Amino acid sequence: MMRRLVTLDQTVPIIFYVVMVGSLYMLFAGHNQPGGGFVGGLVAGAAVSLRYISGGIQEVRSTSRLKPWTVLGIGVIVAATAAVAPVLIGQPVLTSGYTVWEIPVLGDVALSSALVFDIGVYICVVGLVLMVFEAFGDRFEKER
Amino acid sequence: MAWIILIHAVVGFLIIGFGESLGRRAVYPALVPPLITLGWLATRLGAVVDGDTLSETISWVPQIGLAFDVRLDGFGALMVAIVSGIGVLVLWYAANYFPRRQYALGRLFGLLVLFSGAMVGLVVADNLLVLYGFWELTSICSFFLIGNRHSSAPARAASLQALLTTGLGALAMLWGFVLLGEAAGTYQISSLLADPPRGATVAPALVLVLLGAATKSAQYPFHFWLPGAMVAPTPISAYLHSATMVKAGVYLVARFSPAFVGVWIWRPAVVALGATTMLLGGLRALRQTDLKRLLAFGTVSQLGFMFVLFGMGTDASIAAGCVLLTAHAVFKATLFMGVGIIDHQIGTRDIALLPRLAQWRPLSAVLIISAASMAGVPLTFGFIAKEAGYEALLHSGTRFGGLVVAVVVTSSVLTFAYSARLVHGSLWAGGDPDAETAPADKEPSMAFLGPAVVLTGLTVLFGLVPGLLDGIASAATDALVHAVVGVHLAIWHGFNTALGLSAVTIAAGTVVFLVLGRIQPALALGSRIPDGGRIYRGILWGVNRGAGAVTGVVQSGSLPIYAGVVMLSTVAAPASALIGMPWDGIFEGADAPTPIVIASVTVVTILLAATVGAAVIRRRYAAALLLAGVGYSMAALFVVQGAPDLALTTVAVESLFTVLFVLVLRSLPERFEQTSPLVGRLFRLVISASVGAVVFLFALFAMSERLPSSTSQEMVARSLPDAHGRNVVNVILVDFRGFDTLGEITVLVAAAIGAVALARAVRRPGRPPDPPPEVATAPESPTGPFAAPDAAMEETDVRRLDGIHEGVEP
Numbered sequence: 001m002m003r004r005l006v007t008l009d010q011t012v013p014i015i016f017y018v019v020m021v022g023s024l025y026m027l028f029a030g031h032n033q034p035g036g037g038f039v040g041g042l043v044a045g046a047a048v049s050l051r052y053i054s055g056g057i058q059e060v061r062s063t064s065r066l067k068p069w070t071v072l073g074i075g076v077i078v079a080a081t082a083a084v085a086p087v088l089i090g091q092p093v094l095t096s097g098y099t100v101w102e103i104p105v106l107g108d109v110a111l112s113s114a115l116v117f118d119i120g121v122y123i124c125v126v127g128l129v130l131m132v133f134e135a136f137g138d139r140f141e142k143e144r
Numbered sequence: 145m146a147w148i149i150l151i152h153a154v155v156g157f158l159i160i161g162f163g164e165s166l167g168r169r170a171v172y173p174a175l176v177p178p179l180i181t182l183g184w185l186a187t188r189l190g191a192v193v194d195g196d197t198l199s200e201t202i203s204w205v206p207q208i209g210l211a212f213d214v215r216l217d218g219f220g221a222l223m224v225a226i227v228s229g230i231g232v233l234v235l236w237y238a239a240n241y242f243p244r245r246q247y248a249l250g251r252l253f254g255l256l257v258l259f260s261g262a263m264v265g266l267v268v269a270d271n272l273l274v275l276y277g278f279w280e281l282t283s284i285c286s287f288f289l290i291g292n293r294h295s296s297a298p299a300r301a302a303s304l305q306a307l308l309t310t311g312l313g314a315l316a317m318l319w320g321f322v323l324l325g326e327a328a329g330t331y332q333i334s335s336l337l338a339d340p341p342r343g344a345t346v347a348p349a350l351v352l353v354l355l356g357a358a359t360k361s362a363q364y365p366f367h368f369w370l371p372g373a374m375v376a377p378t379p380i381s382a383y384l385h386s387a388t389m390v391k392a393g394v395y396l397v398a399r400f401s402p403a404f405v406g407v408w409i410w411r412p413a414v415v416a417l418g419a420t421t422m423l424l425g426g427l428r429a430l431r432q433t434d435l436k437r438l439l440a441f442g443t444v445s446q447l448g449f450m451f452v453l454f455g456m457g458t459d460a461s462i463a464a465g466c467v468l469l470t471a472h473a474v475f476k477a478t479l480f481m482g483v484g485i486i487d488h489q490i491g492t493r494d495i496a497l498l499p500r501l502a503q504w505r506p507l508s509a510v511l512i513i514s515a516a517s518m519a520g521v522p523l524t525f526g527f528i529a530k531e532a533g534y535e536a537l538l539h540s541g542t543r544f545g546g547l548v549v550a551v552v553v554t555s556s557v558l559t560f561a562y563s564a565r566l567v568h569g570s571l572w573a574g575g576d577p578d579a580e581t582a583p584a585d586k587e588p589s590m591a592f593l594g595p596a597v598v599l600t601g602l603t604v605l606f607g608l609v610p611g612l613l614d615g616i617a618s619a620a621t622d623a624l625v626h627a628v629v630g631v632h633l634a635i636w637h638g639f640n641t642a643l644g645l646s647a648v649t650i651a652a653g654t655v656v657f658l659v660l661g662r663i664q665p666a667l668a669l670g671s672r673i674p675d676g677g678r679i680y681r682g683i684l685w686g687v688n689r690g691a692g693a694v695t696g697v698v699q700s701g702s703l704p705i706y707a708g709v710v711m712l713s714t715v716a717a718p719a720s721a722l723i724g725m726p727w728d729g730i731f732e733g734a735d736a737p738t739p740i741v742i743a744s745v746t747v748v749t750i751l752l753a754a755t756v757g758a759a760v761i762r763r764r765y766a767a768a769l770l771l772a773g774v775g776y777s778m779a780a781l782f783v784v785q786g787a788p789d790l791a792l793t794t795v796a797v798e799s800l801f802t803v804l805f806v807l808v809l810r811s812l813p814e815r816f817e818q819t820s821p822l823v824g825r826l827f828r829l830v831i832s833a834s835v836g837a838v839v840f841l842f843a844l845f846a847m848s849e850r851l852p853s854s855t856s857q858e859m860v861a862r863s864l865p866d867a868h869g870r871n872v873v874n875v876i877l878v879d880f881r882g883f884d885t886l887g888e889i890t891v892l893v894a895a896a897i898g899a900v901a902l903a904r905a906v907r908r909p910g911r912p913p914d915p916p917p918e919v920a921t922a923p924e925s926p927t928g929p930f931a932a933p934d935a936a937m938e939e940t941d942v943r944r945l946d947g948i949h950e951g952v953e954p
Contacts, residue, residue, distance in 0.1 A: 026792075031869035034789040036877060042796035049803040069900070072893050083886050112868050114878040117885075121878070124889045129800065131896040135903035136807050 004054070012054040019047035027122050028115070037118035041125025048129050057137040060130065068134045072127030079120025082113065145200050145214045145268060148184060152177040152261020156254045163250030170253040171239040177257055178231040181264060185224055192221045193615045195622060199270060199334075213332055215270035218619025222466060223267035223395060225616075226473045230387045231260045233595035237481050238379035240592040241488060252292050256383065259285035263388050267395060272321040272331045275396075276314065279360070282389050283310045289384060290376045302372040305680060309369045310359050317356025317396075323349035333399065338626065340403040347409045353400065354413060361393025361447045364421040368677030371440040378484025381436060386443045386476040391469060394447060398454040398465060402625045405457030411542070418451025419551040424673065426558030430565065430660065431667050435483040435493040438566055439476065442518065445555060446472050452552060453533055456540050463621040463631045464532035467613070471529040474602050475517040479566070481596040482511045486570060489586045495569035499580040502571040504587050510600045512567055517603045519563035520556060520649060524607040527646070528633055530556065534642040553645055560653025565660065610634060704824075708831050715838045722838070725845055743784045751777035762815050765806070772802040789873045 023043035030036030051059045064071060086095035155177050163170040188198060195218070202212040216224070235256065242249055262281035269275035284307070291303030325331040327341035327349070340346075357363075362370040373385050384390070397414055404410045425445030432438035450472070453465035485507060487493040502508050517526030537549050565574075573579030590597075606613055610633035617631040637643065656663075700706075754773035761767050775798035782791035820828075859880055860872050869875040877885050 030871060030874045031867075031878075032871055034792050034871065034873075036789075036871065036874035038877065039789075039793050039796055042793070042800055046796060046799050046803075049800060052803070052807075069897065072896060076889060076893050079886055079889060083882060112879075114867065114869075114875075114882070117882060118874070118878045121885060121889055124892060128892055128896050131900055132804055133807075135896075135900040136804075 008054040012050050016047050016050055019050070020044055023047065023122075027118060030118060031112055031115065037121035038125060041122040041129075044122070044126050045129030048126070048133070052133055052137060057133060060133045060137060064130065068127055068130035070127075071123060071130055075120050075122070075124030075127050077120075078123060079117050082116040082120060145198065145216060146202060146212065148177075148181050149214075149261050149265045149268075151180060152257055152264065156256075156258035156261060158254075159257060160251050160254030163254055164248070165250070167245045167249055168239060168242050170250045171235050174253040174257050175232060175235050178228040178235070178260055181224065181228040181260075182232065185221060185228070188216065189221060189616075192216060192218055193619045195619065195628075197623070210273055210331065211271060212274055213270035213334075214265075214268045214274075215334055216268055217623035218616065218621070219398065219466070219623045220268050222470065222616055222620040223391075224264055226391075226470065227260060227263045227267065227388050230383060230473055230477050231256075233598060234379050234383040234387075234477065234481075237382070237484075237592075237595040238377075240589070241377070241379055241484060248292055252289065252377075252380075255285050255289050255292075256380070259289065259384060259389070263392075266392055270333050272325055272333060272336070275333065276318050276321060279314055279317070279356075279392060280311070282384075282392060283307060283314065283360075286310070286373070286384050286389055289380045290373050292376065292380075296375070299375045302369075302375045306369040306373050308684075309366055309676075309680065313356040313359025313366065315356075316352045320349040320352030320354075320356070323352070337399065337403040340406075346404070347407055350400070350404055350407060350410055351413065353396065354417070357393035357396045358417055359393070361390050361397075361451070362421075362444050363393070363417050363448060363451060364424050364444075365674070365676035365679075367421060367425065367444045368675055368680065370444055371437050372677075374434075374436045374440050378436070378480055378487065381440075382477045382480035382484065386439070386480055387473040390443065390447060391450075391473070394450045394454060394465075394469065397451060398462065398469075398624055401454050401457040402462065411455055411457060412544075414455025415452050415544075415548060418448040418453075418455055419548060419555075421445065421448030422452065422555040423448075423551055423558070426555045426562065427667060429562040430558060430656075431664070431671075433495045433569075435486070435495065435566065435570055436480070438562060438569075439479055439483060442559070442562060442566075443472075443476060445559060446476070446518075449533065449552065449555070452548060453536065456537065456542070456548075458536060458540050459621065459625050459627070459629045460536035461533070461540060462624050463617060463629060464529065464536040466617050466620045466624075467532050467631075467633065468529040470613070470617075471517065471525040471603075471606070474599050474606075475514040475524075475526055478510060478514040478596045478599040478603070479518065481599075482507060482514070483570070485588045485592060485596070488592075489588055490582075495565075495574045496576075498570060498573050499582050500571065500573045501582045503582050503584070506590065506593055506597070507588060508571050510593065510596045511570060513600050513603055514596075515563040515567045517607065519560040519653065520646060522646070523604075523635070525603045525610075527607060528610045528635070530649075531637070531642050531646060532633065534645050535637070535640075538641055538645075549645075553649060556649045557652040557656055560649055561656040561660065564653065564657040568657075608635070704828065708828070711831055711835050715835050718842045719838045722841055722845060740784060744781065747777055747780045747784060751781065764809050764812060764814060764816065767816075768802065768805040768809060771805075772798050775801075789871065 023040045025040075026035030026043060027037055027040035030040065048060060048063055051063060066074075155173060159166075159170050159173055163173065166173075192198070197215055197217040199213065199215040201214075204210050204212050235253075238253070238256075242252075259282060262278050262285060266275060266278035266282060269278055287303045287307040289303075290306055291299050293299050321331070323345045324336065324341060327343050327345050328336045328339070329341075330336055359366040359369075370385060370390065374381055376385070401410070401414070422445050425441050425443075425448055429438050429441035429445060432441060446468075450465055450468055453461045453468060456462075483493055486498065486501065490498060490501075492498060513524065517524035520527050520530035533552070534549070537545065537552060540548070542548075568574060614632055617633065618629065621629045621631055751774060754770045754777060758767050758770035758774060761770060775794060779791040779794040779798065782788075782794060859876060863869055863872045863875045867875040867879045869879070
C-alpha cells in the first residue's frame with residue numbers, strides 16, 4: 001500500500017479539472033492569443049502528472065478509458081485527416097478555410113479549419129504524456 | 145477492359161476486409177470476378193480468334209508518356225482464359241479443401257482474387273511500366289499467400305525467399321525495360337515490338353529483362369524458391385506456383401522472342417537457360433519423396449521446356465510453346481489438386497508413408513491420365529504439345545538445333561520417369577509390399593474431385609480432338625509473331641522423326657523408371673551441382689552479419705559518446721558558416737541601462753547560477769531541479785523580451801519534464817558516480833565550451849545581421865488576412881508550416897511507441913531481458929544445400945530477423 005497525502009487527495013481532483021479547462025482554453029484561443037494545441041497539450045499533461053503524484057499509475061490510467069497508444073493514434077489520425085481532407089475537394093494539402101459563427105455571450109467567433117489540425121496535435125501530446133507514464137510510471141509501484 | 149481488373153481489386157479488398165466471418169463461404173464472392181472475366185472473354189473471343197485486337201488507353205502521367213494501356217490479342221486471350229478458368233476451378237477446389245473455419249481464410253480468398261486480377265492485368269498490359277506494376281503485384285500476393293500461416297517459421301522464410309528472389313529479378317527487369325523504352329522512344333509494348341529498337345543498349349537490356357523472367361519462372365539457378373513455396377496450401381500451389389504466376393516469365397519471353405530473336409544474345413541465352421533448367425529440374429524431381437516437391441521440380445523442368453520453345457523464336461516453336469503452356473496449366477493444376485486431395489484425406493504426401501490408393505478409382509484415373517499427359521503419352525493433350533515441340537525443334541534450322549533436341553529428349557525421358565514415379569508412388573505406395581490399403585471411408589467425395597475431373601476431361605478432349613484448339617492457338621501464335629501462321633494440331637502426322645523420338649522417350653523413360661532404385665546413388669551426385677539457394681542463404685547471412693557489425697560499431701551504447709557526437713555535429717555546421725564573416729560591429733548593443741536591460745541582466749544572472757550549479761552539483765535530484773531553474777529563467781527572459789507564447793511553452797515543457805525527470809531518476813543512484821577519468825572530463829569540457837562559444841557567436845552574428853528577414857516579416861504580415869489568426873506562432877505551426885508539425889507529431893508517436901516497448905521488454909514476465917543466444921551456423925545445412933528447405937538455417941534466419949521486432953508488441 002502506498003502512502004497518500006490527504007491534502008493531495010482532496011485538492012488534486014479539483015485542480016485537475018481546473019487545469020484541464022485551462023488547457024482547453026489555450027487550445028481554442030491559440031489561433032489569436034498565446035496558446036495552441038502544443039501548449040494546451042503540455043498543460044493537460046501537467047494535469048495528468050498531478051494525478052500521478054497523488055495516486056500513482058492507477059490514477060493516471062483511470063484518467064482515460066482509452067489506452068495511451070490509442071489516444072496517440074487518434075491524435076495523429078485527426079491531424080493527418082485534417083491535413084489531407086482539402087485534397088478531396090481539389091485543394092492542396094493543409095489548405096485551411098474559416099467561418100464566422102455568432103455564438104451567444106461570446107459574440108462572433110472565427111473558426112478556422114486549422115483548429116482541427118491543432119486538436120490533433122493536442123491529443124497527440126496528451127497521448128505522449130500518458131505513454132511516458134505507462135512506460136516508466138509503474139516501475140516502482142512495489143517499492144512504494 | 146480496365147473495369148475487369150478493377151472488379152478484382154474491389155471484390156478482393158472487400159473479402160479481405162469483411163470476409164473473415166464468412167469462413168470458407170468467402171469462396172462465393174471470390175468466384176464472381178473470375179466468372180465475370182470468363183463471361184466477358186467469351187463475348188470477345190470470336191473477334192479475337194478472327195485476328196482482331198481490343199485496346200484501351202487511360203491517360204495516367206502524360207508528362208512522361210506513362211499511360212494505362214491495355215490490349216487483348218490472341219495470346220492475351222489465351223492467357224486470360226487460363227488465368228480465370230483455372231482460377232474458377234481452383235476456387236471450387238479450395239471450397240472443399242479448407243475446413244469450414246480456419247484462421248485467416250477470408251484473407252486467403254481475398255488475396256486469391258487480388259492475385260487473379262493482377263495476373264489478368266499482367267497479360268493484358270500494353271505498357272512496359274504497367275506490366276512491371278502488375279508483375280510486382282503478383283509477387284506481393286504470392287508473398288502473402290505463401291506466408292498465410294504466418295505463425296510458421298518455414299512459411300515465413302519461404303515467402304520471404306520467394307519475394308526477395310523474384311523482387312530482385314523484377315528490379316533488374318525494370319532497368320531493362322527503361323533501357324528498352326528509351327532506346328525505342330516508347331513504352332507501349334505493341335509499338336515497341338512492331339518496330340524493335342536496335343542499338344548498343346538493347347543486348348544488355350534484354351539480359352536484364354531475362355533476369356526478371358528467369359527469377360519469376362524459376363529458371364536455373366533461381367529455381368530454388370519454387371520448391372520452397374510448396375509450404376503454401378495446395379490450392380495456392382496449384383494456382384500460383386504451377387498454372388499461372390510462374391508462367392509470367394514465360395509470357396514475357398514469348399512476347400519478346402519474335403521481335404528480338406535477331407539480337408545475337410537472345411536465342412542462345414534463353415535456350416541455354418531453358419535447356420539447363422529442364423534437365424536439372426527433371427533430375428531433381430526423380431529424387432523427391434514428397435509428392436508436392438516432386439511436382440514443383442517437374443514444374444521447373446516444364447518451364448524450362450517452354451523457355452526453349454519460345455526462345456527458339458521460329459513460328460513453329462512459338463506455336464508449340466503456346467500449346468505446351470496450355471497443356472501444362474491443365475495437367476499440372478490437376479496433379480496438384482490430386483496430391484492435395486491425398487494429403488487432405490490421408491494426412492501425408494510422402495511416398496514412403498502413403499498407403500496403396502489404387503482402390504480409389506476416380507482419383508486414380510485423374511492422376512494416371514494427367515501424369516500420362518505430363519509424360520507425353522499418346523491420346524493425351526501433353527502428347528500433342530510434346531509432339532509439336534519435337535517437330536518444331538527438329539526443323540529450327542539453327543546451328544545448335546541438334547544439341548537442343550538431344551537435351552530436350554533426354555529431359556523428356558526424365559519427365560516420363562518422374563511421372564511414372566508419381567503415379568507408382570502415390571497409388572501403389574512405391575511398390576512397398578508392407579503398405580496398407582487405402583481406408584475406404586476416407587475416399588474423397590466427387591464434389592472434392594470435381595474440378596480435377598473437369599480438367600482431366602479437358603486433357604482427354606484436347607488429346608483426342610486437338611483440332612478444337614486450332615482457332616485460339618493460331619490466334620495466339622499470329623499475335624506473337626505478327627504474321628498469319630495458322631496452327632493445325634493433329635494426333636497423327638504419319639511416321640516421322642518426331643514420332644520416333646516420342647517412342648524413344650517412352651521406351652527410355654520406362655527403362656529409367658525401372659532401374660530408378662539402382663541409379664539413386666548416381667542421382668544423389670546431382671546434389672553437388674551448385675544451386676542459387678546456397679547463394680541466397682549466403683547473401684542473407686552476410687547481410688545479417690554486416691548489419692550486426694555496423695550496429696556494433698555505430699551504436700556503442702554509451703550515452704556520453706552519443707551526446708558528444710550529436711553536439712559536435714550540431715556545432716560543426718554553424719561554425720563553418722561563421723568562417724570568413726566580418727567581425728566588426730557584432731558587439732554593439734544598447735548603451736543606456738533601460739528597464740528591459742536591467743531586468744534581463746537580473747534574469748541572466750539567475751540563469752547562469754542555475755547552469756553552473758547543475759553542472760557541478762553531485763546529487764541527481766538537485767541537478768534536475770537546477771535544470772528546471774535554467775528552463776524557468778529562460779521563460780522569464782522570454783517574458784522580458786516580449787515573447788509570451790515562447791514563455792508559456794517553455795514553462796509547460798519545463799514543468800512536465802521535471803516530473804518525468806524525477807520519475808526516471810528514482811531508478812538511478814542518488815549521486816553521480818565519480819569514476820570518469822580526467823581525460824574524459826577534459827574532453828567533455830572542451831565539447832561543452834565549443835558548443836557554448838559557437839552558439840553564442842552564432843547568435844551574435846544572427847542579431848547583427850540587420851537586414852529585414854523577408855520570410856518572417858511576410859509571415860507576420862499574412863497571418864491575419866491569410867490564416868485568420870493573430871497569433872503568428874500558432875499560425876506558423878498549424879498552417880504555414882503545418883507539414884513540419886505533422887512530421888514532428890509522427891516522429892513523436894514513433895518515439896513514444898519505442899520508449900514504451902523498450903521499457904516493457906525488460907520487464908515482461910517469463911522472458912529473459914537478453915535476446916536469445918544466436919545460433920551462428922555457416923550458410924549450409926548439415927544435409928547439404930539440396931535438402932528439403934533447410935529448416936535449420938531458415939529457422940535461424942527467421943529468428944535473427946524476428947529478434948529485431950522482439951518486444952515491439954505491447
